[in-house]
Amino acid sequence: MASGEATGLRLVAVDARARALGLRPGEPLARVRARLSTPLAVHPADPEADAAALERLCLWAKRYGPGVAAFGAAEGRDGLFLDSTGSSHLFGGEAGLVADLARRLAANGLPARIAVAGSPGCAFALARHGAGGVVAPGGEAKALSGLPVIALRIPQEMAADLGRLGLRRIGDLAEAPRAPLARRFGEILIRRLDQALGHRPDPLVALDELPAFGAARGFLDPIGHQAAIVATAKRLLAEIAPRLEAAGLGARVLHLTLHRVDGVIRTLSLGLSEPTRCPVQVGRLLDLRLDRLGPALDAGFGFETVRLDIVRTGPTAHLQGELAGGDRAGAGASGLADALRQRLGRGLLRLTPHQSHVPERAETAEPWRVNDVALRRPARITGRPRPLVLLTRGETAEDMLAPDGPPQLFRWRRRLHRITHADGPERIAGEWWSGPAPTRDYYVVEDEAGRRLWVYRQVQPPADPPSPEPAARVAPVVGWFVHGMFA
């Protein structure tokens, strides 16, 4: 690989065979051609393609952990940092992670030298100028002492100057007095040394996964009115909308950050059931939210900066926009769900059936979601009557008079029910595989006023002979209970 400079073409990168011929990066191409009689395959360097390939590699490396950062200008843009904190155990420790990474890279034809250390600077030095490997915690100084000073991510000229002073190894540098070094070479040398030794933090700029959508607007005259905030948010979303549309995305979660004049920052989070790009819809939801907040927003002397970030996006279907300004957005149940969540702080619910014969387990109310694929409800599988309102637990029916099967008279909720008619029994066996499960006999009863109730008699389950721990089993309550009301 070669790239053009003012003084002619120079080598940028060489492969293993070229290195065997004695070629090094930085050598002028003309001199190489003059020196060697071997025909050379020279390609022009393409830094953009290199950067794109490195980014793809970084995205792939996120499989090992969320914190991945590409080498920057100081490191030569030819590698990546991987923060394995908290994720190395998933691959059998650091050694296992290194082995796995090396194997996968080699399988893709990427020769790599991998080092693991307590600081990114130390790992870089070992990987680029040492032999790689895993450094035990606290062993950084020892591991670095034999390496050349260039491994500290300092400019080439500085390394040459240090070499003229006799400081060729990092070990020499660490023992040298710091004050004269700092005066002579600037703060960067000391900082790099400390970072490599782990004495100073070296934050990695982690790669962001999603393209961030956001816009901000500052105001010379701070705003505080609800209408002004909503109008600003609408305008900001209208700014972002073309970018979202180009990416085929819509906003699912938005953060509106309000910077108050005195430095207080308020963040409002808006969630949407369906991805949207419609400023009118978002503006309406924000209006409802601010309605609910009321004075709790506390604008004080006003907000000087308003920032709208789209935190989560979702793919949107391409809809024909309407001339009137997207009136269709926010119609139907999803619009209602969003509006209620913003205004009252709760979402919609939906009754979700479950596969169970026990009435109270056969259904729960779950949060409503768009395109909820409801379980196929066993619609009247048995044709058995079920009450309109099911009590969460059976309420005791007192003074039960049931001489031969169906109940005839009982007291429930301080009212005497004289039963004139009873359908039943319908026996529902308990789910014995999930704990103690008494069997129930259900009756539909009608009293003389015409109130229809669902009552059951709980009977003792047949005693299974070798009960492992009888004390642990809850004794089932035997008796009569009211469990529901019919319309």
Next chain:
Amino acid sequence: MTQRPLASLSPTDAMPRATEAPAARLSALRARLVTQASEIAPRKHLSFGVHAIDACLPGGGLGLGHLHEIAPEAEGDEPAALGFALALVARRLAEVPGEALLVLAKGHPMPYGHGLAGLGLDPDRLLLFEADSDLDAYRALEEALRTGAGPSSGGLAAVAGLVDAGLPLIQSRRLHLAGGRTDRLLLVLRPVGADSPNVAATRWRIATGKALRDRFGCIERPCWRVRLDRCRNGRMGDWLLEWDHAAHRFGLAGALAGHPPEAGSRGVRTEP
């Protein structure tokens, strides 16, 4: 408030010239009143399918977009009132596509989906909202009426609310105004003994009745004593109604059995 179409008329149409005869001017003003009234009046009605009831109601059914109040007749009739309201919702859902919203104020038990299926209401088409208080419940109802309130927008077909206290005047007016622009069925179910003056178009009182039996003597269909207590521009009445969940149809239970119902004595005598 949306702009009325009237505003688009030219000034000469809206304001007749003074040179015209007073009669012509009067008729023009009347026409203007009629346009305004018909705009607010709902376009459609939900009929009961029972002639005796529909004849009492203005327009031959429950006005869609109007507020209807349902109350149990006595303590213990709450399930019957809920069943009647949900039967009306089921009848509306059988007519049009879309979903129904049921807003429950705090403390109201949730309806049981398997039981709803037995009432002829598909639980998958029912959305529920649990409000913290009555005020929140009214807010949610109002929001539901305002959301997507276009003439052709799909979504909600019926909105029903269960509240803890009575239906106050202010809330009923707000609901009436919000509902006036939609063609959604709007019901508010309130507990017994919380009467308060309001602007509801109708008020129903529901009591349980003896269920209809099939030929084996088992309970077949629910039956309610339905009293139309108040009806704007209509007449009051009292009926014994049964509900056929499969056909989504009401029927007069007494007429079917061939003898006057228990409530018949009051049902025949209709107050003018």
